[in-house]
Amino acid sequence: MILTQMLLxxxxxxxxxxxxxxxxxxxxxxxxxxxxxAALLLGVKLLLAFDPNAPxxxxxxxxxxxxxxxxxxxxxxxxxxxxxxxxxxxxxxxxCLASNSIKTRHKEYYVLYLLLVxxxxxxxxxxxxFLFYVFWEMVLVPMYFxxxxxxxxxxxxxxxxxxxxxxxxxxxxxLSILTLYFRTQTFDILTLTATGHSLELGLQKLLFIGFFxxxxxxxxxxxxxxxxxDAHVDAPTPISVIxxxxxxxxxxxxxxxxxxxxxxxxxRSFGWLxxxxxxxxxxxxxxxxxxxxxxxxxxxxxxxxxxxFVAIGLASLTPEGVHGAIFQMFSHGIVTGGMFLLVGVLYExxxxxxxxxxxxxxxxxxxxxxxxxxxxxxxxxxxxxxxxVGEFLSLLGAYESLQKxxxxxxxxxxxxxxxxxxxxQKVLLGPLNEKxxxxxxxxxxxxxxxxPLLVLTLVIGVYPLFxxxxxxxxxxxxxxxxxxx
Amino acid sequence: xxxxLSDSLLFWRPxxxxxxxxxxxxxxxxxxxxxxxAIAMAWLTVxxxxxxxxxAPGPSSAALFFDxxxxxxxxxxxxxxxxxxxxxxxxxxxxxxxxxxxxxxxYAGLVLMxxxxxxxxxxxxxxxxxxxxxxxxxLSSYLLVGFADDxxxxxxxxxxxxxxxxxxxxxxxxxxxxxxxTGELGFLGLLQAASGWPAQxxxxxxxxxxxxxxxxxxxxxxxxxxxxxxDVYEGAPVPVTALxxxxxxxxxxxxxxxxxxxxxxVWPALGPVLIGLTVLTMTFGNLVALVQTNVKRLxxxxxxxxxxxxxxxxxxxxxxxxxxMILYLIAYLFMNLGAFACLAWVVQETGRESLDAxxxxxxxxxxxxxxxxxxxxxxxxxxxxxxxxGKFYLFGxxxxxxxxxxxxxxxxxxxxxxxxxxxxxxxxxxxxxDAPVTPRGTLPLKIAAGICAIxxxxxxxxxxxxxxxxxxxxxxxxx
Numbered sequence: 001m002i003l004t005q006m007l008l009x010x011x012x013x014x015x016x017x018x019x020x021x022x023x024x025x026x027x028x029x030x031x032x033x034x035x036x037x038a039a040l041l042l043g044v045k046l047l048l049a050f051d052p053n054a055p056x057x058x059x060x061x062x063x064x065x066x067x068x069x070x071x072x073x074x075x076x077x078x079x080x081x082x083x084x085x086x087x088x089x090x091x092x093x094x095x096c097l098a099s100n101s102i103k104t105r106h107k108e109y110y111v112l113y114l115l116l117v118x119x120x121x122x123x124x125x126x127x128x129x130f131l132f133y134v135f136w137e138m139v140l141v142p143m144y145f146x147x148x149x150x151x152x153x154x155x156x157x158x159x160x161x162x163x164x165x166x167x168x169x170x171x172x173x174x175l176s177i178l179t180l181y182f183r184t185q186t187f188d189i190l191t192l193t194a195t196g197h198s199l200e201l202g203l204q205k206l207l208f209i210g211f212f213x214x215x216x217x218x219x220x221x222x223x224x225x226x227x228x229x230d231a232h233v234d235a236p237t238p239i240s241v242i243x244x245x246x247x248x249x250x251x252x253x254x255x256x257x258x259x260x261x262x263x264x265x266x267x268r269s270f271g272w273l274x275x276x277x278x279x280x281x282x283x284x285x286x287x288x289x290x291x292x293x294x295x296x297x298x299x300x301x302x303x304x305x306x307x308x309f310v311a312i313g314l315a316s317l318t319p320e321g322v323h324g325a326i327f328q329m330f331s332h333g334i335v336t337g338g339m340f341l342l343v344g345v346l347y348e349x350x351x352x353x354x355x356x357x358x359x360x361x362x363x364x365x366x367x368x369x370x371x372x373x374x375x376x377x378x379x380x381x382x383x384x385x386x387x388x389v390g391e392f393l394s395l396l397g398a399y400e401s402l403q404k405x406x407x408x409x410x411x412x413x414x415x416x417x418x419x420x421x422x423x424x425q426k427v428l429l430g431p432l433n434e435k436x437x438x439x440x441x442x443x444x445x446x447x448x449x450x451x452p453l454l455v456l457t458l459v460i461g462v463y464p465l466f467x468x469x470x471x472x473x474x475x476x477x478x479x480x481x482x483x484x485x
Numbered sequence: 486x487x488x489x490l491s492d493s494l495l496f497w498r499p500x501x502x503x504x505x506x507x508x509x510x511x512x513x514x515x516x517x518x519x520x521x522x523a524i525a526m527a528w529l530t531v532x533x534x535x536x537x538x539x540x541a542p543g544p545s546s547a548a549l550f551f552d553x554x555x556x557x558x559x560x561x562x563x564x565x566x567x568x569x570x571x572x573x574x575x576x577x578x579x580x581x582x583x584x585x586x587x588x589x590x591x592y593a594g595l596v597l598m599x600x601x602x603x604x605x606x607x608x609x610x611x612x613x614x615x616x617x618x619x620x621x622x623x624l625s626s627y628l629l630v631g632f633a634d635d636x637x638x639x640x641x642x643x644x645x646x647x648x649x650x651x652x653x654x655x656x657x658x659x660x661x662x663x664x665x666x667t668g669e670l671g672f673l674g675l676l677q678a679a680s681g682w683p684a685q686x687x688x689x690x691x692x693x694x695x696x697x698x699x700x701x702x703x704x705x706x707x708x709x710x711x712x713x714x715x716d717v718y719e720g721a722p723v724p725v726t727a728l729x730x731x732x733x734x735x736x737x738x739x740x741x742x743x744x745x746x747x748x749x750x751v752w753p754a755l756g757p758v759l760i761g762l763t764v765l766t767m768t769f770g771n772l773v774a775l776v777q778t779n780v781k782r783l784x785x786x787x788x789x790x791x792x793x794x795x796x797x798x799x800x801x802x803x804x805x806x807x808x809x810m811i812l813y814l815i816a817y818l819f820m821n822l823g824a825f826a827c828l829a830w831v832v833q834e835t836g837r838e839s840l841d842a843x844x845x846x847x848x849x850x851x852x853x854x855x856x857x858x859x860x861x862x863x864x865x866x867x868x869x870x871x872x873x874x875g876k877f878y879l880f881g882x883x884x885x886x887x888x889x890x891x892x893x894x895x896x897x898x899x900x901x902x903x904x905x906x907x908x909x910x911x912x913x914x915x916x917x918x919d920a921p922v923t924p925r926g927t928l929p930l931k932i933a934a935g936i937c938a939i940x941x942x943x944x945x946x947x948x949x950x951x952x953x954x955x956x957x958x959x960x961x962x963x964x
Binding site: 065066067068069133134137138140141144145148149155156159160163164167168171172174175178179181182 | 896910952
């Protein structure tokens with residue numbers, strides 16, 4: 001029930017916002033913040049009620065939806081999805097707070113935003129392939145408008161590219177879901193997980209390719225990533241946070257929930273591909289980030305790089321690797337979310353994101369600088385912060401079986417340090433650019449959005465067991481399912 | 486003999502009512518101007534027909550009029566589809582302000598006439614009957630296309646007439662060949678005759694079947710018999726375009742289904758051709774739609790693409806395929822007619838049919854833009870809208886019947902089609918409008934769009950009822 005309540009929070013908020021008059025942006029914003037806040041509170045309640053020792057699905061609810069097709073409204077979570085759900089409600093709330101940078105068409109914005117949050121939440125809790133697909137696609141439409149209407153730069157092009165890329169990928173998912181259904185007569189992910197391994201290898205491979213295309217676009221894995229820099233850069237700040245923080249995780253999570261457990265043999269036979277593309281992504285993303293002069297684009301490419309670790313960790317199919325992959329997803333969500341918020345802070349004040357336009361801001365805006373350095377270090381993988389744990393575990397888990405990919409990916413780690421430090425240096429150090437003499441520092445609301453992310457980055461960086469403990473039982477179960485007893 | 490006739494007429498009351506109503510509307514329209522009485526007559530007819538249809542006996546099969554016509558659950562679906570199409574189009578006719586007001590009585594009468602023809606097409610159990618039905622639809626359509634009485638409309642009507650006459654001739658020639666070969670005109674007799682043929686039937690048989698198919702292919706705009714579609718759609722008044730894009734497609738598909746069943750023994754030779762044309766049709770339609778700048782032409786090519794998806798249900802030759810086809814037809818009816826109601830609304834407001842008439846629609850009239858976006862997303866197959874459920878069934882049927890390439894072609898095409906549907910949405914919401922326009926949506930148009938929207942969302946989210954009812958339709962033998 002609690003999951004349904006959580007899902008209903010943004011939906012009810014959406015309906016209330018729809019009913020409110022257009023010329024009351026304050027009310028509408030309050031409704032949206034209340035709705036996402038309520039979802040966050042339920043998230044905390046969920047975390048407290050969650051039993052970390054139970055490997056199976058918890059809080060499950062199953063109601064018949066389309067009886068002739070055996071489609072159920074079937075939701076539930078385990079240790080694999082809990083981090084993603086928490087990430088969604090947390091960033092959903094924070095990005096909603098940060099949405100005060102939106103100045104036009106408030107009503108449409110918040111309605112679409114809440115629809116987006118509902119879609120993402122649904123994707124992470126769905127246990128029925130049909131339902132999963134509906135939520136997966138439901139995310140596309142609001143995202144298209146959110147980038148296209150409130151974005152900057154080439155927003156129309158970027159929104160369009162995002163939509164078409166993702167939907168093209170989704171077609172692969174749809175075909176695989178259909179084929180699975182006609183083989184097994186069920187959409188139930190849990191049933192399919194239990195029986196999927198009995199499908200013949202050739203079919204498993206084909207189905208996995210279908211899923212792979214759709215999921216890889218979302219992760220995004222090289223070379224399916226080209227929509228990401230455009231969409232991330234042109235989206236408004238809160239939407240960039242959601243895109244990088246939550247949306248990309250849908251891809252990684254889908255591999256964990258569907259791709260691997262249902263088609264273990266098919267997935268295993270493409271392990272080299274996952275790891276290879278992941279490693280290429282790590283290195284390629286880092287190199288391209290190094291060449292950027294636009295701060296936001298730099299952060300966007302760093303996402304390509306960081307998500308590569310998720311693929312490597314997953315492909316390893318070792319406890320360390322899978323823990324690392326989930327950890328990296330969560331960590332990337334909060335760290336990159338923080339980075340995009342900071343870029344937004346800067347852009348709000350200076351209306352530029354060009355690295356060369358800044359310099360010496362460290363003197364002028366100490367609070368901003370401290371935060372910027374903190375999140376940069378977390379992104380760089382400084383031990384003690386969350387980014388390190390995810391990358392380290394992913395590579396550790398993969399080292400034995402995927403040595404070449406791991407060694408190649410370490411080049412990326414070095415380059416990550418290079419571009420992160422370059423960015424920090426160009427923005428914060430050097431002589432103060434006279435233009436920004438009167439630059440105001442981070443204000444109260446912005447602090448409110450950034451500090452929770454900072455605390456969380458530090459907490460799970462210092463004490464990773466906090467997150468790993470939640471995942472552990474489910475990760476073990478996941479590995480037994482994929483590798484066989 | 487008289488008992489056969491009277492029994493037949495008993496089953497055929499909805500059609501009789503529709504025929505009488507159509508003729509009366511025509512007559513009243515010719516006499517009385519303004520055409521209020523004729524319009525009232527048309528509405529009365531629609532409601533009376535609906536009532537008679539609802540009162541008609543349940544799912545059973547009956548051959549009427551000496552086996553010329555068959556009323557079975559399959560035909561009943563198409564009766565309802567034809568009536569639904571007719572009434573929504575009638576709403577659009579009444580709601581449009583395009584200068585056809587004085588002749589509206591004849592306009593409405595002809596629309597009803599097409600509706601009658603559509604019902605007949607789905608019930609025909611005999612080649613001659615099929616021909617008569619197709620001609621009834623065609624002749625009424627020629628008139629309707631030229632109804633706006635401007636240069637473009639006249640050109641379109643003439644073009645449609647020439648193409649249509651040619652294809653009718655070809656079809657008739659095919660029928661005469663087949664009649665000469667078998668001595669049969671009834672579908673049942675044809676099936677019996679065809680069962681005696683060798684596995685590889687003589688080429689003259691194939692030729693005659695192909696010729697007949699050309700006539701039907703023309704009606705459903707199967708590539709390469711689609712050439713008339715964009716020009717005719719562009720020249721016709723919007724409500725007529727809407728009618729043509731749904732009604733004849735549905736009815737001709739029903740006819741095609743029956744003919745394919747009757748000519749089942751020829752299928753091994755015929756199947757690959759039809760499968761090839763299916764893929765060609767959807768791919769061609771969607772690709773050419775990408776570059777259109779006139780919204781009616783865009784929808785013409787989109788229709789061609791959609792017909793491609795529908796044909797998947799036919800060529801896989803399974804009950805599941807047939808169910809998928811019917812389901813998608815119902816979805817297509819609502820989403821396409823809904824989209825056309827919105828188009829009529831926009832064209833009325835801006836006086837333009839180019840795509841830039843949609844610039845800034847999202848700000849200008851948010852409700853209209855929302856509805857149109859909804860229909861476009863449904864046409865593109867985005868869940869949880871009705872169009873998605875239909876596509877899901879169709880692609881599923883293809884996979885189930887081991888026609889995986891067909892499903893893949895459909896999926897790839899869906900992605901291509903998304904491009905132009907979203908392009909239109911983009912213009913509504915992301916582009917700024919060129920010139921201010923006064924909102925002039927009329928109530929009937931709003932009702933039409935509203936009904937379609939409710940169906941598109943309602944059946945999309947709660948398809949259980951309709952899915953549970955589908956198998957009844959295809960359980961029975963079609964002959």
